[in-house]
Amino acid sequence: MLIWIWMILLVLHEGIGIDQPYREVKGTTCQEIAKQPNYQTGLPCTGKDVKYHCLLNEDNTKEYEVCREWKWIPKGKCAFFNTYGSGNVDERDCESTSDLPCAVKEYNSADNTQYAACYVKKEMTTVPILETR
Known part of the structure; x- marks a missing residue:
């Protein structure tokens, strides 16, 4: 019985693609993290x-550590984390x-x-909302 449960969990994991972890970078930046030796910071x-x-992220306001499938990025382009879904x-670009x-080359x-x-x-700016009476 235990083997069946394990097999079902394995199929579900592979079949529906349980999301890999991600987290917002706080108190530092991706560039600073990359300067650290063996800079993978513990995400499994x-x-x-x-x-x-x-x-x-997609609107250039936050940085995220993520585990995702890698892809080739063409020269003159940047990779970014699309937080949708x-x-x-x-x-x-x-x-x-x-x-x-x-x-200057694919990476x-x-x-x-x-x-x-x-x-x-x-830079994110906030605009105060004026009350009208």
Whole structure:
């Protein structure tokens, strides 16, 4: 009986693709984490082609540590963590400056931290709501 339960759990895990972990980076940045030796910070990344990533989100406001399948990112592009649904690694145009170059060749999405231009955050501003009477 125990073997059947184990087999059912295994099939469910493989069949529905239980989400790999992710968490928002707090108190540091992906670029700082990448400078640490053996910088994978404890997320249990498991599965074929699943690697640790540290990426900005889709609107360039937050950074996330994620375990996701890696993908090839073309030159001139940045990998980012698309938080929609269960989340996945996507790509977008890289905006290079003289201080922050973009990738000049195709690269593995898990190596995104090598390109500082991919980590320029947008500043979030709040606008006060005026009360009307």
